[in-house]
Amino acid sequence: KKKIAEGHDDAKDGGLALMRAYRGLPKNSALIKYLSEPGIKVKLQKSENYYLADQQKEMPKVDKELFFTIDEKNNQVELTEQGINLITRAGEDPEFFILPDIAIKLNDIEKTDLTAEEKLQRKENLLSEYSLKADRIHTVQQLLKAYTLFEKDVEYVVLDGAVKIVDEQTGRIMEGRRYSDGLHQALEAKENVKIEASTQTYATITLQNYFRMYHKLAGMTGTAETEAGEFWSIYKLDVVTIPTNVPITRKDGQDLVFKTKREKYKAVIDEIENLRNAGRPVLVGTTSVEVSELLSRMLKQKGIPHNVLNAKQHSREAQVVAEAGMAGAVTIATNMA
Known part of the structure; x- marks a missing residue:
């Protein structure tokens, strides 16, 4: 800077x-x-x-x-030469975290005057060492990825001593889902919780192709009209808008832009306070668990009672939603609401 x-x-x-x-x-x-x-x-x-x-x-x-480089687009982390030197202990094999060039090494073995049996033994040892090193380097890369690309309360939450994935679209916990390729174990090590056995993916299917396996397909949502083109191109489904029973009374205000997050959140708290004092229920939408909890702390400091609905509080969802429309009620929610 x-x-x-x-x-x-x-x-x-x-x-x-x-x-x-x-x-x-x-x-x-x-x-x-x-x-x-x-x-x-x-x-x-x-x-x-x-x-x-x-x-x-x-x-x-x-x-x-x-010490390492991050390719965010491809979700990859690579150790640099300086990084390898840093994590290699003094007196340790300098190539402890470096994969050997298999083709060259095998060729070198072939050029020796050893017997066929000895050559075979050396080749087996080389391949075994390569496999061990590949696993070791992969583990380090996954740990680096867990620490640098995955944020607690954004991509995942820790509940009941377990790392659980949060769906970035809905804000809900994806029960039973685990990251593959050792990444979930790296996150468990990062959060110091019990490391479970790794999972292996045998087959995948996109949601679009999965839904197309049904003979009949229909749905209702308040946000379909903006995606009408996508519904037609993927599923050959038309979108029909059902008019409201009574005229819409909602007022859509202009966007307010603030220079800093501090000013933005302070303005949000002030607006909540004004609406609550007027006896109106308030729903505050947030993009992540982290932001919903930050606003919750700010409201507590102001002494404003409220409910939080996010991936951590999903078990109370029905109760929170039931209370959300009461006079002066304040509800903070992630996309899941």
Whole structure:
């Protein structure tokens, strides 16, 4: 930030530092906030274009100072040479976390003057070592992914000593679902809960293809009209709008934009207080469990009674919804409501 503020924003100076921060921790809240400032994302894009040019010839300069790199688009984490050196103990095999080149090693064994039986034994040892190292490196990568790309109370919650996945669309807990490929175990290790056995996916199907297996398909929702094109292209279903029984009395206000989250949430609390004092029920929609709990804490500080409906409180859903329409009732909810 200091370099860019001083005008040193070219790809080899401030742009390099920005690119390095993005490659190292793209989900860091301070970085995300900084990238939302005018012109900063453009500077990152310019630096990215510079370092990705000529088959990423200059990319090693970016990764040189990092212990690992994150490819957020492909959900991948890779250890750098410096990272491997950091986690390799003193006096340990320097190639403890480096996969051998199987083809070259096998070729070297073939060139030796050993007997056929000895060559076979060495090849088996090599393949065994490769498999062990591959598992070891994969475990480290999954742990790094768990710590850098998955946030508690956003992608998952910890309930009753278990890590449970939260559906980002609905905000509900996906009971019985577990991340595959050792990622769920990495999250369990991160949260210091019991590590369960890993699961293996044998077959997958998209929801669209699953629904198309039914001979008859229909539904009703308050949000179908905006997706009418999608319903037709995927399911060949028309969307019909049913008019309201009485004229709509809802008033849609203009969007309010705030410079910081602090100002935004303070304005939300003030609006809740005004509506509650007027005796009106209030429903506050939030995008994650984390935000719903932050607003809950702010309301507690103000002494405003309220209910929270999120993935952690799903067992109380019926009771919370039943009370939501009462005069002066305040309900904070994630998408699940």
